[in-house]
Amino acid sequence: MHDDDQLLWQAADAVLDRLLDLPAVERDAALAAMALAPELHAVVARLLAAHGRHRGPLDGAPLGAGLAGRRIGDWTLEEVIGRGGMAVVYRASRGEGAQRQVAALKLLTLGAMVSGGVRRFRREQAILARLRHPHIAQLLEAGVLEDGTPWLAMSLVDGEPIDLWCRAHGLDLRERVRLLFDVCSAVAHAHRNLIIHRDIKPSNVLVDGDGHVRLLDFGIAHLLEAADGTPTGTQAMVLTPQFAAPEQFLRAPASTAMDVYGLGALLYHLVVGRPPRPSGLPDEPVTAPSRVLIAATAAGTDGTGFRRGLRGDLDAIVLKALDPDPERRYASPGDLASDLSAWLDRRPVQARAAGPGYRLRCFARRHRVAVAANVALLLSLGGGVAATLWQAAEARREAARATAAKDFLVDLLQSPDPASRGGRIVDTAQVLRLGATRVREQFAAQPALRTELLQVIGRAQWHLGDLESAEAALDAALQSAVDREQRGISHLILGEIHQQQGRFDDSLAQQQAAIAELTGLRSAQARRSLVYAHLYRGQVTAHLGDATAALPMFDLAEALEAALPQRDPRRRMHLLVHRGQSLLALHRPGEALEVLEDALALVPEPGIADLPLLTTLAQANARLDRPALAETYYRRVVDTMRAAYPPDNPALATPLNNLGSHIADRGRGREAEPLLREALELRRRAGGEGEGGGRLAPALTNYAVLLAALGRENEAVPMLEEASAAADAAFGPVDFRSLMVRSYLAQVHGQRGDAPATDAVAGELQARILELGEMSGWPPALAGTLRRLALAQLLLGRTDDALAELDRLDLLARATGRPLSAPDLAQSLALRLYALALQERRDGAGTARLARELAQLGEEHRFARATAVLALGSQRQPGDPDAAPERMLAEVAQSFPEGELPAHYRLMVSRLASVRR
Structure with a gap:
């Protein structure tokens, strides 16, 4: 067959398929209405006639014909709203009154079931189940009738x-x-x-x-x-x-x-x-x-x-x-x-x-009015000049400042460097440091311009990761600011720098100062900056452990952004990203992903400034059992950063840490180790003394936890000691982040079997927790600290002490009026079941049922799932082959299908086996 003939028959095959979707009585009229080429029309007509002569025994009315009033699942079928050769669609409803829900329920025809339609139908079900978007008709439910007919219910679009x-x-x-x-x-x-x-x-x-x-x-x-x-x-x-x-x-x-x-x-x-x-x-x-x-x-x-x-x-x-x-x-x-x-x-x-x-x-075209006005001005230059003198003078002042700034920057880029062979400075950070020094000297008599240039230089230094120089530039800008707008913007940028340094309390104070200065100002720049001040205030509040309080701050930022005369998709995207981050902190990943996908639609091709969006998308997908997609996003961030920054830039540490931690959580510890090690080395080179400890402590902790999971506990302990000292210096000893690091240290001591060291850390932690409660109340993040203390006691075989820690965790939730998050609750229940198993207490069918439910949880709860598998294994009789330690280890390992089982699970299996001998 020639290529032209093949294309003709392929086109005819496609047209015929669409016609067969229609009732038989409508097909001829539909073909006549199509604007087809004569040769294509002739081929389709022949195929349609042949189809009518060769009807199979199962071709006929759709399975769904005449089913009005029938119940399918919870749905009651009403009238037919669509019909074709492949399917029939009913209007359907479920519930009553305010709970009534209406859907479009789709059933396959007999003809479709014998011609490959079932496969297509099931693929449609699988596809719709993955999609959650305001502009896609949503799948509500799907199933199969007793006779094998598949069906699906979608949101009804009227x-x-x-x-x-x-x-x-x-x-x-x-x-x-x-x-x-x-x-x-x-x-x-x-x-x-x-x-x-x-x-x-x-x-x-x-x-x-x-x-x-x-x-x-x-x-x-x-x-x-x-x-x-x-x-x-x-x-x-x-x-x-x-x-x-x-x-x-x-x-x-x-x-x-x-x-x-x-x-x-x-x-x-x-x-x-x-x-x-x-x-x-x-x-x-x-x-x-x-x-x-x-x-x-x-x-x-x-x-x-x-x-x-x-x-x-x-x-x-x-x-x-x-x-x-x-x-x-x-x-x-x-x-x-x-x-x-x-x-x-x-x-x-x-x-x-x-x-x-x-x-x-x-x-x-874009500035039609302005262009026309300028032409008119040129044609009538003789009149109306007096009315423009003030505007012209103001424009000249602005132009003079802009020219001075431009000349300064050009001169700066051409500055000789005596230490370099070519006589030019080639290090951008060095250029900016020299620029900040010259601005202070050269523009002492022009404070407004001095402030603007220092803000530009400080922001550039911040983006380059030179945080110490950036802070110095912005402090100087704040000192020379001439009005509320300049002071507010300086506070805003300083707050961003402090946040990057891990100084969240200082960052919050700067953003609040920015809000106080900028509120009520009418210039476009001041109004835009006020949006960001509220945005970053919410972000820092979430970082400090109160994501619930952050959400109304984002609401206010979004309302202010919506009132701006010029909407900026990228600014709107940043607002949505931070809202998504808070929803993740509140363990609402489904809602977070919807918000983040709206953000991605605003910036379809994210650049380096938009990497927080990709990072948060990765986090949301990881929490929603989509680890491969999450890893793709994490790797894209790392690749983009490597292409944009020199290899020793500390800005690379966070994306490397995120990717390494994700891979480690999947059980691929050996693959994650070089990534987390590189992140730690970058943090060390950036300086870990004082304020730098706020960034060094997490890098040390993540790497140490990985080493412990790989069975290298003796290497992990000194790193966690160093991380604890860095966190105490940066955040204070009773900050929840400092407590978290100490709890990991207790867990690793328990994994090593070092009871005295575990007791020392646990006792110190209890004192700190009491002090924290007296000072400011207990944050939700404290749940993880208490849970790790319970695990440390279980690894030592101390079930009563572990249950006491878990009881303290429940008491904390009741005392604060804030229920535990789903992951915290799942892990605490799983640890409680394991402790009861070590005590050989079987509290009947309820305990076994709870263990089975926890053992079937999704990816976000894999640690609780693995622990529950152990508790479930303890229900087996000692002679049962499935009760053997090797068999239980294999079952636990299924929660980490991509790699190695964390080392402490082997100890947990060993403890369980020892009490059952």
């Missing part, structure tokens, strides 16, 4: 296809483009979950009465990590020819480029009124949208009036998305959305060559 909605509501060109942003966001969310939709078209995008967009029908979507491993090319081709990418006809592997094409085709349809390839043939050339409307205008059929707006940039954007070569399309839905945003703002777009003439025209 709306109409996006093209009809645009037409009915008379949307103009810019409004239609804005509507596509929500579709791009939904598709980008699917891509981040490794899902390709492959069938983006108007009927799969509904808009409800409030104008909210929902993406539907993931029935032919492709899972990039599908478990069955079936190659895309071996599957039956299912697509919509007029909207499908050309490579889909060739059964190319699924790619995000297919969905970029689909988005371009949808946009084409919205602005032109027809698909880009009306015939449905893959090699049909795509005509620029404006040229289609030129022809329609000439024929008197263009009712949109969009031709002028399409010509130029929007034409280029649409054609780039629809390029036949996937490599020349936009790299992602986010890139397409960014170019559409540029078009809306009359900025240059990626899709066009960016010559100076083109950029000048964009500027003129």
Whole structure:
């Protein structure tokens, strides 16, 4: 068969598949209504006629026919709201009154069940279960009937296809483009979950009465990590020819480029009124949208009036998305959305060559009023000059300051360095330190300019990791500040520097001072800075252990940001990231991930300034049993930082520590060891004395805990002693972070079997905890400290002492009125069950049931799960082969499928075996 014939038959096969989704009585009319090429129409007509002559014994009415009133799970079926050859969709409801919930419940037909539809249907279930996005119809429930018919219930979207909605509501060109942003966001969310939709078209995008967009029908979507491993090319081709990418006809592997094409085709349809390839043939050339409307205008059929707006940039954007070569399309839905945003703002777009003439025209369009005003001023220079004298004088003052700043920076970059052979300073940190010194000397008589330059230099030093120099520059800026705005901004930056130093109390004081100075000021810069002051105040409050109190601070920051005259997507993204971090601290990872994905939609291609977003996404995915995706994000942060910073920059320590800790938690300790060691070395080189201990202590602790997990307890102990001293110096001896380090030291002493050392640390900790409670109350983070003390006692075989610590933990929760978080509760219950097992106390079926439930917990609770497996093993009779220590170790190891079992579990198994002999 020639290539042209193959393409023709593939296109016909795809059209036939769509027709067979319709009831038989509607298929001929639907075919007649399609704008197909004559040869394609003829082939489809022959195939459709042949299908009608050869009906199989199971082809017939859908299984769901006539089921109104029947209950499926908790759902009661109502009227049919959709029907095709592959499925029937009912309106369904469950609950009553205020609890009533309505859904679209989808059942397969008999024909679909015998033609591979079940596999597609189950894939749709799996895909929808992964997606949680405001612009994607959500899966509510799924199941299988007694006769084997699969079903799924989705949120019911009471709306109409996006093209009809645009037409009915008379949307103009810019409004239609804005509507596509929500579709791009939904598709980008699917891509981040490794899902390709492959069938983006108007009927799969509904808009409800409030104008909210929902993406539907993931029935032919492709899972990039599908478990069955079936190659895309071996599957039956299912697509919509007029909207499908050309490579889909060739059964190319699924790619995000297919969905970029689909988005371009949808946009084409919205602005032109027809698909880009009306015939449905893959090699049909795509005509620029404006040229289609030129022809329609000439024929008197263009009712949109969009031709002028399409010509130029929007034409280029649409054609780039629809390029036949996937490599020349936009790299992602986010890139397409960014170019559409540029078009809306009359900025240059990626899709066009960016010559100076083109950029000048964009500027003129973007500032049409200002350009016109300047032209008018030039034409009437003789009049109205007096009215502008004050503004001109102010502008000259601003220009003089800007010129002075520019000249200073140029001179600084050309400064000779006597120690360097070339006579130029090549070390950026050295340039900035020299600059700060010169600013103090050169601009002593210009305090406003002096302050501005010191703020710029100090912020640059902070980003380079030279925190000591940055603090000195900002202290000097604060001293020379001439007004509330300059003082407020100096406090703001100082607070950020203190936070980076781990001085959270000092950081909080600086942010509160910034808020006091900036509140009530009306300049744009002051209002923006006030948003960040409230944002960082919330962030520091969360770091200090009170994420609940931080959330209303973020609410205030978001409200202030929403009132700014110019909205900045990146600023909005930062607000969402910090809210997501607090939700994670409150053990609400599902909510956190939704917030973070909204943030990612605002910055589809994060840069180095956006790495906190990727880090927090990694943390959320790790907590939601998505370790591989979490590791991908962590590695991306590390790779980006390595590319941007010299290898000895201390800024690399945190991302290395995050990646290493994640890998270690997965049981891959030997792989994590060099990462955590490098992070520690960077912290040591940055200085661990005094304030630097706030950063050194966590690096020491994480590395020491890893060494203990690898069975290297003797190396871990001196590191934890050093970490404890650093934490005490940086935070104070009764800070929860200092207590946490000491509790790890107690646990490792218990693992070594050193009872006197364990008792000494435990006694000291109890005294500190009492002092903390008297001073400021007990923070939620203290739960981990008490839990580790209980584990230390269990490792020594002291069950009564361990149970006393766990009782103290329960008392703490009741005394503070704050229940334990889910991970803390799970781990404390598991330790209690293990302690009872060591005492050979079996408290009946309830204890066994609780152990079984804990042993089945998800990834976030793997330590509790592993401990519960031991407690469950103790229920077995001594002669049972499954009660053997080797068997119990193997079961515990299943909680760490990627690597080694932490060393203390071997000791726990040994203790359990010894009491059962």
